[in-house]
Amino acid sequence: MNVPVTVYAEMTPNPSTMKFVANKYLLITGDSVEFSSKADAKGYSPMAEELFNFPFVKNVFVAANFITITKTDNVPWDFITMELREFVKNWISEGKDVLIQMPAPKTVIEATDDSPKKEYLPSEYDDAIKSLLDEYVRPAVENDGGAIDFRGFDNGVVTVVMRGSCAGCPSSTATLKGGIENLLKSHLPEVKEVVAEM
Numbered sequence: 001m002n003v004p005v006t007v008y009a010e011m012t013p014n015p016s017t018m019k020f021v022a023n024k025y026l027l028i029t030g031d032s033v034e035f036s037s038k039a040d041a042k043g044y045s046p047m048a049e050e051l052f053n054f055p056f057v058k059n060v061f062v063a064a065n066f067i068t069i070t071k072t073d074n075v076p077w078d079f080i081t082m083e084l085r086e087f088v089k090n091w092i093s094e095g096k097d098v099l100i101q102m103p104a105p106k107t108v109i110e111a112t113d114d115s116p117k118k119e120y121l122p123s124e125y126d127d128a129i130k131s132l133l134d135e136y137v138r139p140a141v142e143n144d145g146g147a148i149d150f151r152g153f154d155n156g157v158v159t160v161v162m163r164g165s166c167a168g169c170p171s172s173t174a175t176l177k178g179g180i181e182n183l184l185k186s187h188l189p190e191v192k193e194v195v196a197e198m
Contacts, residue, residue, distance in 0.1 A: 007089040009081050012068065012145040014169035016058075018077055019145030020088045021066045026098045032063035032147045033102060034163050040103075047091050047098045054087075056080055061146070061164035062098060068145035068164045118197075120152025120159070125190055129158055132187055137180055141166055148180075156192030158184060172196070 003023070010019045027033070035041040036059050038052035048060040051069065059070035067088060071080065092098070130150050141148045146166030151159040160180070166172045173196075181194040 005089055005093040007085050007092070009085050010145070011077075012165035012169070013171040014070075014145075014165040016073065017068050017070045017145055017165035017169070018081060018084070019066050019068045019165065020085060022088065022092055023065070024092065025065050026062055026067070026092070027064060031102070032061065032163065033099060034059065034061045034147075044101055044103045045099045046096065047088075050091070051084075051087070054080070054084070057084075063142060063147055063164065066142075066145060070165070118152070118154075118159070120154055123153045125153050125188060126150070128188055129153055129184060129191070132184060133160070133180075136183055140179075141175075144169075146172075151197050153191075156190060158191055158194045159197050160194065161197050 006023045007020050010021055012019050033045065035045060035048045035052075038049055041048035041052060041060065045060070045062065047067075048062070051057050051060050056072045056075045057069055058072050061068040061070075069084060071077070133148060133150055137148055141162075141164075144165055146162060146164030146169070148166065149161045149163065151161055153159075158181075160176070162169075162172050162176070166175070176194055176196055181191075184191040184194060
């Protein structure tokens with residue numbers, strides 16, 4: 001017997017993103033993928049590609065059993081939430097592909113101001129930091145419709161990348177400084193600070 005697909009919309013701490021949660025998994029646990037344009041999604045996610053046909057969709061983030069959609073500022077959620085929820089629900093119900101292949105991890109694109117992204121050497125603390133992030137931080141961040149990725153540890157500073165609703169969210173800095181930094185410092189005295197890579 002097929003379980004009917006249900007999808008509900010949930011506000012996130014970021015006012016321009018909404019999380020659409022399904023009662024089935026869209027990606028295998030631990031995986032997440034983000035697209036910021038239709039061209040970005042082409043060949044990877046038919047669903048995201050289709051979502052970008054809505055004029056108000058700015059960013060699509062998919063993880064576990066949810067999709068976080070970032071909208072443009074010119075239209076309130078009240079007008080579009082139902083339409084997006086129906087779209088997501090129908091897409092999943094019809095068994096259409098959410099993702100046909102994972103895009104390759106984004107390579108570091110040389111910035112025009114000649115400041116390439118920092119390269120991190122592996123440190124003896126990387127595994128401990130990653131497991132703390134996976135155990136304590138990732139579930140909370142996913143709960144808010146986002147994701148956090150460990151970038152590196154250097155000289156007491158842990159660098160992470162925030163994605164989904166966490167990217168550009170007003171409260172993400174507080175989460176980063178208050179929550180994540182305190183957690184890591186209490187477990188690893190070597191950690192002095194946590195910063196997010198833009």
